[in-house]
Amino acid sequence: MVHVARSAMTNLNLGLSQGRWAFPPDVRSKALDTVAIGDLLFFGVAGRPRGGGGFGAWQERRLPEAFLVRVTRLPFENKEPFWSDEVKYDVVRWNPTIEIELVQSFVNVPLAAGQGLSFSATDALYRGGVSHKAFRVSTEGSSLLEHAPPSVLSTPLVGRRSADQSRGLDLPAARIVAIESEQLRRAQVRSRPSTVADPVESRLVHTYARHLRDKGEEVARLRIDVTATETIYADVYSRTRHLLVEAKATPSRSAIRTAIGQLLDYGRYCEGASRAVLVPEQPSDDLLALLAAVDIGAIWRGPSGFLDTRRGHYC
Known part of the structure; x- marks a missing residue:
C-alpha cells in the first residue's frame, strides 16, 4: 500500500x-x-x-x-x-x-x-x-x-528481456500502462518538448478514452519493451473490448498506412485483439477498403460522439 x-x-x-x-x-x-x-x-x-x-x-x-x-x-x-x-x-x-x-x-x-x-x-x-x-x-x-x-496479455509477466535472460525469456514484455494525462502532457511540453505527442492526436485520444470510460469501460494503453533500449506504445487499449487503437491527426493515406503497420506490429504481442485507427474525420472509401483488407477498423468523430466501420463495435 x-x-x-x-x-x-x-x-x-x-x-x-x-x-x-x-x-x-x-x-x-x-x-x-x-x-x-x-x-x-x-x-x-x-x-x-x-x-x-x-x-x-x-x-x-x-x-x-x-x-x-x-x-x-x-x-x-x-x-x-x-x-x-x-x-x-x-x-x-x-x-x-x-x-x-x-x-x-x-x-x-x-x-x-x-x-x-x-x-x-x-x-x-x-x-x-x-x-x-x-x-x-x-x-x-x-x-x-x-x-x-x-494480466490479459499473451506475453510473460516479467521485466525487460535484458534484465531476465537468466529466466530464459525470449519474448519482449508487453504491459498495460495508463494513457498520459493532460496534466502530464502539459508538464512534458515544458520539460521534454521533443517527446510530446501531436496535440491533435493527444486531444483525440483523451476524448475517445473519456467516451469509453463514460460507458464504464477500462481504458489504458499498451507498452511493449521490444529490446532493452527500444519501447513502443499503442495509443489506446480497451480491456473491455480487447481492442488496440492507433490515433492519427489526419485521415491521409500516409497516416493510415503508417497506422496499419503500427497496429500489425502491436497485435503480435496482444493475441486476439481487435484493431482500429482513430482519426478526426471519416477516411476516404478507398482507405476504408484498405483497412478492411487487413481486418482493421476505423473510428472517427461524429456529430455527437464517435462513429466506426462496424456499427459501434469500436466505440
Whole structure:
C-alpha cells in the first residue's frame, strides 16, 4: 500500500503511463525487501492523512483517485534521470525503482474499513501518508484488491528481456500502462518538448478514452519493451473490448498506412485483439477498403460522439 500526495500527481501520472515507480532513498520500507514479480501495489491518492483527527478522521474520508498496479520487475537502481524533477536538474534522486503494469483505476474510494478496503489496508495507507513508507498487507477483506483482473496479455509477466535472460525469456514484455494525462502532457511540453505527442492526436485520444470510460469501460494503453533500449506504445487499449487503437491527426493515406503497420506490429504481442485507427474525420472509401483488407477498423468523430466501420463495435 502506497499513499501518494496531491503534490506528487505529476510523477504518479508519469509512472503510470511509463510503467514505473520509485521510492524515496532515505525511507527504506521493509515491504520492498520481499516484493516479488506479480505482487499488487495499491496507490491511494490524497485523502489528507495529516489533515487532523488522527486515524479515526482518516476513516471518514475518501480517496479521490486510486490505482492498482502489478509489479513486473524487481527493485533496481535506475541510473538515468527519469522523473520530472530529475530531468529538470539532470540528477537521479529516486531509487529503488520497480516496473509495473496498470491493473485497474478507481475514483471516490471510501476509507472506512469494509467498504472496498480492509482495516489493515486503510491503516497501511494512513501510516504510509505519515511516514512516506510502503506497507505490505493481505488482500483478504479488501474487495478492490481480492478481485483484481489477471494480466490479459499473451506475453510473460516479467521485466525487460535484458534484465531476465537468466529466466530464459525470449519474448519482449508487453504491459498495460495508463494513457498520459493532460496534466502530464502539459508538464512534458515544458520539460521534454521533443517527446510530446501531436496535440491533435493527444486531444483525440483523451476524448475517445473519456467516451469509453463514460460507458464504464477500462481504458489504458499498451507498452511493449521490444529490446532493452527500444519501447513502443499503442495509443489506446480497451480491456473491455480487447481492442488496440492507433490515433492519427489526419485521415491521409500516409497516416493510415503508417497506422496499419503500427497496429500489425502491436497485435503480435496482444493475441486476439481487435484493431482500429482513430482519426478526426471519416477516411476516404478507398482507405476504408484498405483497412478492411487487413481486418482493421476505423473510428472517427461524429456529430455527437464517435462513429466506426462496424456499427459501434469500436466505440
